[in-house]
Amino acid sequence: MSEQENKNSVLDKRSSRRTFIKNSGLTVGGVVLGGALGSLLIKDDKSTTTETHNHAATPTANPNVALMFFTPNQYQVTQAAVERIFPEDANGPGAKELNAAIYIDHQLAGPWGSNVKDYRLGAFYKAEENQGPQTKILRKDLFLAGLNSLNTYSNEQFELDFKDLEATQQDEVLLAFSEGKVELYGKVSSSQFFSLLRTLTLEGVYADPMYGGNNKMEGWSMRKYPGSRMQYVAEIQDDKFIELEPQSLNSHMGH
Numbered sequence: 001m002s003e004q005e006n007k008n009s010v011l012d013k014r015s016s017r018r019t020f021i022k023n024s025g026l027t028v029g030g031v032v033l034g035g036a037l038g039s040l041l042i043k044d045d046k047s048t049t050t051e052t053h054n055h056a057a058t059p060t061a062n063p064n065v066a067l068m069f070f071t072p073n074q075y076q077v078t079q080a081a082v083e084r085i086f087p088e089d090a091n092g093p094g095a096k097e098l099n100a101a102i103y104i105d106h107q108l109a110g111p112w113g114s115n116v117k118d119y120r121l122g123a124f125y126k127a128e129e130n131q132g133p134q135t136k137i138l139r140k141d142l143f144l145a146g147l148n149s150l151n152t153y154s155n156e157q158f159e160l161d162f163k164d165l166e167a168t169q170q171d172e173v174l175l176a177f178s179e180g181k182v183e184l185y186g187k188v189s190s191s192q193f194f195s196l197l198r199t200l201t202l203e204g205v206y207a208d209p210m211y212g213g214n215n216k217m218e219g220w221s222m223r224k225y226p227g228s229r230m231q232y233v234a235e236i237q238d239d240k241f242i243e244l245e246p247q248s249l250n251s252h253m254g255h
Contacts, residue, residue, distance in 0.1 A: 065099060065102050065212065067102075067105055068105055068106055068109035069105045069106070069108045069109035069113070069140065070101075070105045070108075074144070074147050075101055075105065076163050077147050077150060077151065077161070077162055077163050078101040078104060078105075078147065079096045079101045079163075080096075080162060080163040080165075080170060081147075081150065081162070081170070081174065081197060081201075082094075082095035082096060082100040082101055082104070082197070082201040082204065083095050083096040084167065084170045084171055084174055085174070085197065085198055085201045085202075086098075086100065086201055086202065086205055087167075091222055092218055092221070092222040093215075093218055095201050095204060095205055097215060097218075098204065098205050098213060098214055098215045098218060098219050099204065099212060099213045099214070099215040100200070100201050100203075100204030100205050100213050101204070102204070102212040102213060103200070103203060103204030103207060103211055103212040103213030103214075104143070104200045104201070104204055105212070106211060106212045107200060107203075107211075108139065108140040108143055109140075112139065113138065113139050113140035113143075114138055114139070114140060115138050115139055120136075122136075124136060135188060135192070136186075137186060137188055139196065142184070142188065142192060142193055142196060143193065143196060143197070145184045145185055145188065145193065146177070146184060146190065146193030146194070146196070146197065149177075149182055149184050149190060149193070150162040150173060150177070153173055153176065153177075153182050154169075154170075154173050157169075157172070157173065174194065176190070177190040177191065177193060177194040178190075178191060178194040178195075178198075179191065205219040206219045206220070206223075206225075208227070208228060208248055208249050209248045209250070210248060210249050210250050217246040217247075217248060220246040221246055224243055225246060226244040226245070226246055226247065227246035227247040227248060228247055228248060228249045228251070228252065229244070229247055230252065
């Protein structure tokens with residue numbers, strides 16, 4: 001092989017290695033991961049490589065607050081209901097301020113709200129005490145039926161929609177629903193709706209903010225929970241409790 005042919009062969013190898021690394025996606029923030037991939041860059045390559053760090057700042061606001069499922073009125077009723085389940089107090093904000101209703105809206109708008117991964121074929125039987133409810137109704141339909149019944153029952157008892165009631169009256173209505181005293185359509189008990197409402201409220205308060213709730217990570221802050229962190233190498237050896245500022249999943253996504 002001539003000297004020129006040998007040079008061309010080396011250049012082709014360098015080009016193919018760079019193309020492989022670029023197309024493989026195995027880089028983080030512009031820095032190639034070490035090990036076998038590192039050797040691909042070093043061998044037969046005398047050029048200088050500049051490392052570029054691209055660390056995205058943690059967002060200070062939650063951009064994920066647009067309604068995807070509820071009408072404005074349904075959203076307002078949901079806000080009123082979640083606030084009674086997790087009200088504001090001396091410890092911090094309630095579910096309304098923490099955007100729990102936004103979290104619920106997004107969950108019901110997605111595959112989970114349509115029971116996509118659930119077994120949906122009959123026969124349908126009344127569940128035993130140690131089993132969850134078995135019903136044909138979808139979660140999103142159950143929730144909407146519950147919201148409509150909240151208003152219907154509130155008007156029957158107090159001649160006002162649920163969101164317009166006093167806090168103590170709202171508690172009375174929710175208590176009746178939790179005890180299954182109200183029948184939704186299709187003979188579905190109101191206790192099923194209340195159980196779903198309560199579960200989603202707590203999830204909305206404590207889930208990662210990228211899902212719409214836990215506004216400004218204040219749900220975590222009240223619990224002194226550090227959120228999503230990649231490691232605790234510096235803290236794990238310490239015998240004392242170390243309070244860390246919460247981090248969302250979004251804080252890792254630009255790396």
